[in-house]
Amino acid sequence: MYEPKIIGFLCNWCSYRGADTAGMARMKYPPNVKIIRVPCSGRISPxxxxRSFREGADGVILLGCHIGDCHYATGNHRTAKRMPVLKKLMEYTGIEPERLYINWVSAAEGEKFTTVIKEFTETISALPPFVETMK
Amino acid sequence: MTDRLTTLRKTIENVLPNVEGVLALRIGPGGITAPHLFSKEHSEELDKLALWPKEPVPDTLKIILRAHPDAKLAIVCRGCEERGIVEMFKHSQLNLDNLTLIGLQCEQDEAEFCRCAKPFTVHSKLTVGEPIEGVPDPLTAKIEAMSQPEKQAFWKQEFEHCIKCYGCRNICPQCFCNICALEDETWVETGRLPMPNPSMYHMVRAMHMTAKCVACRECEETCPADIPMAVHFRLIARDVREMFNYEPGASMDQKPPQLLVLEEGEYERSGLPH
Incomplete structure (x- = not known):
């Protein structure tokens, strides 16, 4: 059993605050996820x-504000349009599309944050390490 | 073939007095076909007018228009090249007011060579040849039917052949950014061959071709390693059609999905260059 490495890109205004809420309520979630705070989920380019995958991540999780709640009005619309295409591209290249996960978590949804992270960690643990599949 | 050539020559001769030049293919020295700007001063050059093999004429048009934005030109374009010009227009790369399109319809063998789904023009007012139906793409179907480990092994092998000549990017009529992500050391490392798997170069390029690729297959044609990269672009083009109901080059008015928000309104532009 290996410990998967997961990179989490969290938007500053909703999801990062959501993670804070989870922390303040002392909720438990797997420590595999390394959180990177970004100004907006729209900042995350393919x-x-x-590159996260190339540097050895086994999974990438991307959390942003709910559609309509974006601090920059339409930043997450870009994420919502661009990431499904990237998932398709990963599928066509032979990378499991499950390794990339997108969801919306607001600042109040600490509970949802922990569930999402738990479920994603379970999905990734079931897959072989990414670096080995690429050899 | 000869028949289309004669008709095309007549059409060009009719158009020539009204424009400054007509961009078409010419058999040059050594029998090599290349884009050439025919002018009324040298109309005898039309003897060397050629149709095939296909060369990237819109790319030459782009170079001419960058130096002379107000030039009044005509261009002989096939279906794919016409779609390329329409997409370049949508991304503000050229002005269609001064441009006359002469549509050249592809023949069956040419369409099969390109595995082309749309070997006909739709916007050109002047056309040469009879439009034909599109042909299926067996290579894309074959690669799509592979299992996940097979796909991975296939693309790994193909990408290992890549010598990073950037030929596919340079020839692409849709690659016109002044600052290219593929030249950024952060994403594509220099001096490392074969590229680490998965190939950032090819995946980033495939992402950037989303809703832009017009399926002209110039990239595959120019590739010295024969990487079938257009397969990626075609599969994604199909998804873009399903997800955003958008087909590159199909309509003059429809805005590309990357410029629209989810509710179909336009993005509010900030002061920064887009």
């Missing part, structure tokens, strides 16, 4: 996701 290049950043692909």
């Amino acid at each position: 290049e950043l996701v692909l």
Whole structure:
């Protein structure tokens, strides 16, 4: 059993605050996820996701504000349009598309944050380490 | 073939007095076909007018228009090249007011060579040849039917052949950014061959071709390693059609999905360059 490495890109205004809420309520979630705070989920270009994989991440999770709640009005619309395409591209190249996960978590949803992270960690643990599949 | 050539020559001769030049293919020295700007001063050059093999004429048009934005030109374009010009227009790369399109319809063998789904023009007012139906793409179907480990092994092998000549990017009529992500050391490392798997170069390029690729297959044609990269672009183009109901080059008015928000309104532009 290996411990998967997961990179979590969290938007500053909703999801990062959601993680804070989870922390303040002392909720438990797997420690595999390494959180990177970004100004907006729209900041995450496909290049950043692909580079995370190349640097040895087994999974990438991307959390942003709910559609309509974005601090920058339409930043997460970009994420919502661009990431499904990247998932498709990963599928066509032979990378499991489950390794990339997108969801919306607001500042109040500490509970949802822990569930999402738990479920994603379980999905990734079931897959072989990414670096080995690429050899 | 000869028939289309004669008709095309007549059409060009009719158009020439009204424009400053007509961009088409010419058999040059050594029998090599290349884009050439025919002008009324040298109309005898039309003897060397050629149709095939296909060369990236819109790319030459882009270079001319960058130096002379107000030039009044005509261009002989196939279906794919016409779609390329429409997409370049949508991304503000050229002005269609001064441009006359002469549509050249592909023949069956040409369409099969390109595995082209749309070997005909739709916007050109002047056309040469009879439009034909699209042909299926067996290679894309074959690769799509592979299992996940097979796909991975296939692409790993193909990407290992890549020598990073950037030929596919340079020839692409849709690659016109002044600052290219593929030249950024953060994403594509220099001096490392074969590229680490998965290939950032090819995946980033495939992402950037989303809703832009017009399926002209120039990238595959120019590739010295024969990487079938257009397969990626075609599969994604199909998804873009399903997800955003958008087909590159199909309509002059429809805005590309990357410029729209989810409710179909336009993005509010900030002061920064887009």
